[in-house]
Amino acid sequence: MQCDYFDAGLCRSCTLMGVPYAAQLAEKQARVEGLLAPHLAGPAAAVWGEPVASVESGFRAKAKMVVGGTVAAPTLGILDGQRRGVDLRRCGVIAAPILDALPAIAAFITTAGLTPYSVPERRGELKNVILTLGADGLLMVRFVTRTADGLERVRRQLPALLTAVPAAHVVTVNLLPEHKAVLEGEVEHVLTPARALPMRVGDVELAALPQSFVQTNTAVAGELYRQAAAWVDEVGPASVADLYCGVGGFALHAAGAPGSGRQVVGVEVSRDAVASAELARDARYRRDDDRARIRFVADDALEWARQEAALPELVVVNPPRRGLGEPLATLLAERGPETVVYSSCNPDTLARDLAAMPGYRVERARVVDMFPQTTHVEVLTLLRRTGR
Numbered sequence: 112m113q114c115d116y117f118d119a120g121l122c123r124s125c126t127l128m129g130v131p132y133a134a135q136l137a138e139k140q141a142r143v144e145g146l147l148a149p150h151l152a153g154p155a156a157a158v159w160g161e162p163v164a165s166v167e168s169g170f171r172a173k174a175k176m177v178v179g180g181t182v183a184a185p186t187l188g189i190l191d192g193q194r195r196g197v198d199l200r201r202c203g204v205i206a207a208p209i210l211d212a213l214p215a216i217a218a219f220i221t222t223a224g225l226t227p228y229s230v231p232e233r234r235g236e237l238k239n240v241i242l243t244l245g246a247d248g249l250l251m252v253r254f255v256t257r258t259a260d261g262l263e264r265v266r267r268q269l270p271a272l273l274t275a276v277p278a279a280h281v282v283t284v285n286l287l288p289e290h291k292a293v294l295e296g297e298v299e300h301v302l303t304p305a306r307a308l309p310m311r312v313g314d315v316e317l318a319a320l321p322q323s324f325v326q327t328n329t330a331v332a333g334e335l336y337r338q339a340a341a342w343v344d345e346v347g348p349a350s351v352a353d354l355y356c357g358v359g360g361f362a363l364h365a366a367g368a369p370g371s372g373r374q375v376v377g378v379e380v381s382r383d384a385v386a387s388a389e390l391a392r393d394a395r396y397r398r399d400d401d402r403a404r405i406r407f408v409a410d411d412a413l414e415w416a417r418q419e420a421a422l423p424e425l426v427v428v429n430p431p432r433r434g435l436g437e438p439l440a441t442l443l444a445e446r447g448p449e450t451v452v453y454s455s456c457n458p459d460t461l462a463r464d465l466a467a468m469p470g471y472r473v474e475r476a477r478v479v480d481m482f483p484q485t486t487h488v489e490v491l492t493l494l495r496r497t498g499r
């Protein structure tokens with residue numbers, strides 16, 4: 112893939128830009144195979160399946176645009192070394208329906224009088240605009256502002272925004288008063304009747320409330336969930352836990368058909384994500400017995416596991432980049448089930464966690480390329496006990 116912003120040195124976020132996609136995928140496969148080699152249950156050829164490839168461009172369903180420039184000429188993109196705005200509104204890895212909305216978003220910033228926040232001067236109002244693409248081209252548009260003045264400006268001009276961006280299904284204002292290098296704050300005001308963005312991922316319609324994590328690459332995430340569900344079905348457990356479940360992608364794929372009877376519990380620290388998962392479950396399953404057998408709890412994964420007298424027959428884990436960490440890896444090593452499905456967005460912490468779980472071996476594995484043009488990669492593994 113070629114990118115004018117990369118070639119001009121304006122943005123270097125996609126560190127592999129210009130490297131042929133087949134070479135990117137082969138390099139990722141080789142690197143991950145090397146890291147996991149000490150932990151395999153058998154010969155590499157028997158463990159590793161085909162990598163799941165992505166389209167090379169337009170795959171990002173989430174765009175986090177930092178706002179810079181002036182009210183009259185805002186930039187949507189990143190900040191440069193001097194913390195000034197760089198406009199990236201034609202970024203080629205972002206999904207087209209999001210790019211299509213950006214000119215109208217920029218015009219809205221001007222008409223609503225939302226002064227872009229200047230990091231060097233610590234002045235201004237609008238910090239970021241975060242867009243997510245859902246099912247049927249629907250968008251969630253979140254304005255991250257410094258004060259309630261920004262909130263009122265967006266609220267007053269909302270009808271104009273909805274006319275200019277008809278795909279905007281959920282519009283929110285997130286307040287971030289502190290001068291901090293984070294993307295968003297804790298307080299969120301939803302301005303539209305719809306609070307959740309529907310997202311069709313794999314075989315399930317998920318729902319995303321504003322402050323919940325969703326995977327970046329919807330098509331590849333669908334393949335990830337399908338593969339995990341296929342492995343779960345091969346094992347056929349009566350009960351499954353999905354730790355770090357987010358909006359419930361793994362849990363709802365593993366829950367099976369209505370009436371399957373499989374007990375599923377998703378554990379997730381974000382309340383918005385838990386509420387999102389419950390919305391998706393209730394839309395998918397109409398029967399009370401299904402709703403009762405698929406539960407989501409807002410808790411820390413480690414604390415939850417510590418409190419469970421007996422863990423479910425199969426555990427799925429999908430932690431953030433830092434991985435499980437020593438305490439949870441050790442807990443699983445000591446009293447985890449026969450089978451663990453570990454999906455990792457950081458092969459280094461995956462390898463570190465596997466070293467702390469010596470009773471498990473990697474029986475199946477696949478590289479899942481959620482993040483083309485970067486060195487980041489998702490790895491899905493099926494771990495089986497070989498003894499304690």
Ligand SMILES: C[S@@+](CC[C@H](N)C(=O)[O-])C[C@H]1O[C@@H](n2cnc3c(N)ncnc32)[C@H](O)[C@@H]1O
Nearest residue numbers: 324355356357360379380381411412429430431
């Ligand atoms: C990589 S995301 C995976 C989410 C989900 N499995 C998916 O496929 O979208 C990691 C998730 O872990 C959650 N999380 C972070 N720390 C946690 C903790 N200590 N306990 C439980 N969940 C946590 C985050 O809120 C986030 O939703």
